[in-house]
Amino acid sequence: MDHSVYIPKLAKIIQVKEEVGGARAIKTFRTVFANGQGFDHRCGQCAMLSVFGKGESMISISSSPLVKDYLQFSILKMGRVTTALHEMEVGDLIGIRGPYGNGFPIDDWKGKNLLFIGGGIGLAPIWSVLQTALTRKEEYGNLTLIYGARTSKDIVFKEELADLKKKMTVFLSIDVAEPDWEEFVGFVPQNVSDKKPGPANTIAITCGPPIMIKFVIKALKDLSFEDEQIYTTVENKMKCGIGKCGRCNIGLHYVCKDGPVYSWAELKKLPQEY
């Protein structure tokens, strides 16, 4: 039989970048597989990261599949495993198994405008699509990002975003006014309503806290987006990643295997179990 589906491959951390400090710290890690044998992933897929002795945690892969040199993960410090990950340094070994999940149907989106809407750490799952679309800009229409965080300090990928502004439309927001902030102040859904992106030939991809997603969808619906034009990702507690351990299901869907990417048309038919 093949190597067990539960055995992670060893990977070395080659870069650690602190995105956000404080109580809700976020760090971005880049890893390479120890023996060179990696895997190909699709945009929006996840991987199960291991810190041996602590356990595993399902994290979305934020690097584009077009990048072959490393895998990138942006991780919010939340529990036992992610706290241990935050304590790791360049050169440390972790385990990675995957990739898991369905990923975004980006091939279906060719020729369309892509509207990315993210909040907080929610930029990470859509970052891989965004980067892929940016690399293959000629294949897609207009690219727009609407992204917000609680405060300017909570914004992830700060340098990348500054760079991104030169290449595509980027609207940023923070929840509460700050002295030096020149962009939108308010919640992400409000920024969406404010910027009024048009639904014509557009796919909206949103990820962030559940409450944000809920109101972003409402805002998009108000702007006449169809359910099929809206994509989001969901997360649930996971252990196996392969649809067997039984805890991440929403109705008969296992998020680890059948998700995490859903169009709103699909998701709204499923029970509210996330």
Place this chain on the structure above:
Amino acid sequence: MEKILEKRSLQSWMKKLDSWTIYAPRKDGSERWNYGIAQNDSVGLNFTVTTLPAKALVFPQREVFLEFLKTVEESQETLKVNEVIPGKNPVVIFGVRPCDARAVSLLDRVFSGDFVDPYYWARRKQTVLVGLACDTPPWENCFCLSTEGSPHSEEGLDVLLTDLGDKYFVKTLTENGEKLVNLAKGLFKEPRLEDKKKAKAVHAEAEKKIVRRVKRAKKDLAAKLKGLFDSPLWDDESMSCIRCGICTYLCPSCHCFDINDEVDSVSPLRGKRVRTWDNCQFPDFTMHSSGHNPRPDKASRLRQRLFHKFQYFVEIYDKTMCTGCGRCISLCPVGIDIINVLDKVSDHGS
């Protein structure tokens, strides 16, 4: 093939199977039956039903996935990860009730598919199931006839024994089953016509003794359930639930699990990654690290148990993930009766 085995020869048959570890029901220091390794002095098959189903032998409570060891030599860290697949240990389980064997075949489905579970299959492929047809329902809440099963169902079994008084009617169902019989050829006799008739009669009689039924059949019930996801029924029916793990851990088809790292030594770091049983009735089963819980109350957890068995599984595999063994009903400390709940679902709105 069909054979006859004198009851007094059962012991001799087991002895012939010396390259297998043999499990048979025994009393383990209490009133209940459970599988134990059969000793030479082992009892026959005069048991009712094991409290823990055969599941527990192919999908044990604890399964080591891997071992890890971190060593530091001259400031160079190395991390070794070794896969631990269960080794060679062929097993014959005697005295598997048909419902429990059918449940194993459900587990076979779950642990196959896009991702094949090597730990499960390492055990499963080495396991031969010798069933014993029920002549009397072992639990008063048996309802296998409502789950496409029967007290003499053959699905999942390698051999089916039927008790004919002083002898067993033996029916082999797989190559493995034939192998077991062929290893002790001398002990088995050809059945006479009247033996076959008698076995049939025992089977028919047993079916008559099963009194409990679920009102609606598989697809009909699944469809009805689907419409009742948001019903207040779940609140009412789960009021007395104490959120223990009896209904799931003792269920022959429940298979949910947890994976944890067990650290044996901190420095050098040494330990194991281990799978253990887990279940949908525990609140921490679905609780996110953030504290958010998609199934925060007893109602949503009872609903999950029944939906998984009678709705989701039916949609995915066209089977109910329940074989009607009746354990969850008979052993529930507060008398939650899924037949009763399912019938309320059936009657809902009518």
Place this chain on the structure above:
Amino acid sequence: MAEEFEPKIVAFLCKWCSSAGSDLAGVSRMEYPPNVVPIQVMCSGSVSPLYIFSAFNKGADGVLVSGCHPGDCHYIKGNYYARRRIHLVKKLLEFVGLEPERFQMSWVSAAEGTKYTQVIKEFVNELKPLGPQNKLRRNP
């Protein structure tokens, strides 16, 4: 000949008395067996029974809880609570068949360096004939 069995003792010592007593034994260069893994706690009353069970689970051959003499507790009453609780733990462990010698309690004041060494010596001597504690230990 096989090497003599050296029992491993986990000792929960209260900061104010017993731990100070063990320090006194140390700085006074008193000789006593090196079999103890001391764990300083604020008060014998703060020793959760779980610590004791866990010590046996992790492989301790013996566990000692030591605090201030009655009346001398830094927190006035902590050792009185400990006395009750530890007594119950002791009875429970014995009830399931653990050797009673494996779990001990002592009063050792900051001035009783000698008593501390005596307690340890006796404990070690009592544990030696029992051999390793495998009943409650993980992966024996």
Place this chain on the structure above:
Amino acid sequence: MAKIEDLKEEARKLLREGKIKYVIGYAAGTNGWMASPIFIKKPEDVEKLVWDPTCVHNLSRFLVDEKRRKEREKQPDKRPVGIFVKGCDSRAIVVLLQEKFIDRNDVYILGISCEKGGVVDEHKLARKLEGKKPKKIELGDKGQLVVTTANRKAEFPVEELLAERCLECRANFPVISDIMSGEKIKRTVEKPFGSVEKMERMPKEERWRFWKEQLDKCIRCYACRSVCPMCYCDECVVDSINLAVSADTTAEEKADKVKWIQRSAESSENFVYHFVRAIHLAGRCIDCGECERACPLDIPVRFLNKKLEREAKELFGYEVGFDPAQPSLVSSFRDDDPEDFIR
């Protein structure tokens, strides 16, 4: 034999007047001969209530759920709940009051005296009936148990069928109630700790083998914990993650939660679990025996509690569940508590 007609009438009245939220009582079970807990909200459903020696459950366990529910609700209905209690169950309520987990106004206690009876032991009954299923079990006029099966009616002395805990019971009628049915007959129990004493007399190694065999069976379904009215902690050491997590709980707090016990149902871990359970119930367990009854593998966990109940009584003169005003066993002491075990 206590009749519950007057209690039913009271329950009906209270429900009709809206003085209580609902009544927790016993109804005929659908899964066999044993009664099941029932939650009655409407006066017309009071009819469903039953009382017989199969009413084994300690319903005070559901007061824990009720409290949690109230905590979750934004505008909780603060009316009391009516609850049927036997003697042992009433002592559980006394402990919950003593620990200020509930308030006296949270409950309207409908007490029933077991008089000379008690509850039936499933296994004793199965042995007596040799596989036949009982249809009805009643306490007879002469203090005997009357068991009706499909084709016959048999009478047995209570000693032959009652649960061990009932035979060792020292409070066979409610010690606290708002209304009570049945007589306060004080039953003489010769050996309230007889079963434990029997075990104490076993040689140490035999006792060890006994407990090892028993606890090795544990599959950690936690039914013993779940069924216990005293196991109401927000967090339990055996849970895999912190249950009492709020938005303010830091990642470090969650990460630092000590894993005292592995989920693996191995001997060593099972012992720690059952030790913790027992010691945490010392001075709190009222011997309703539900933990042992609920155990699907028949592990006699009740003995661990009973042992500590006995020690509490003998060493510290402490008795559980009679006086809501007394301090708890482990948060109190006497100057002359025994210390002959201390060096």
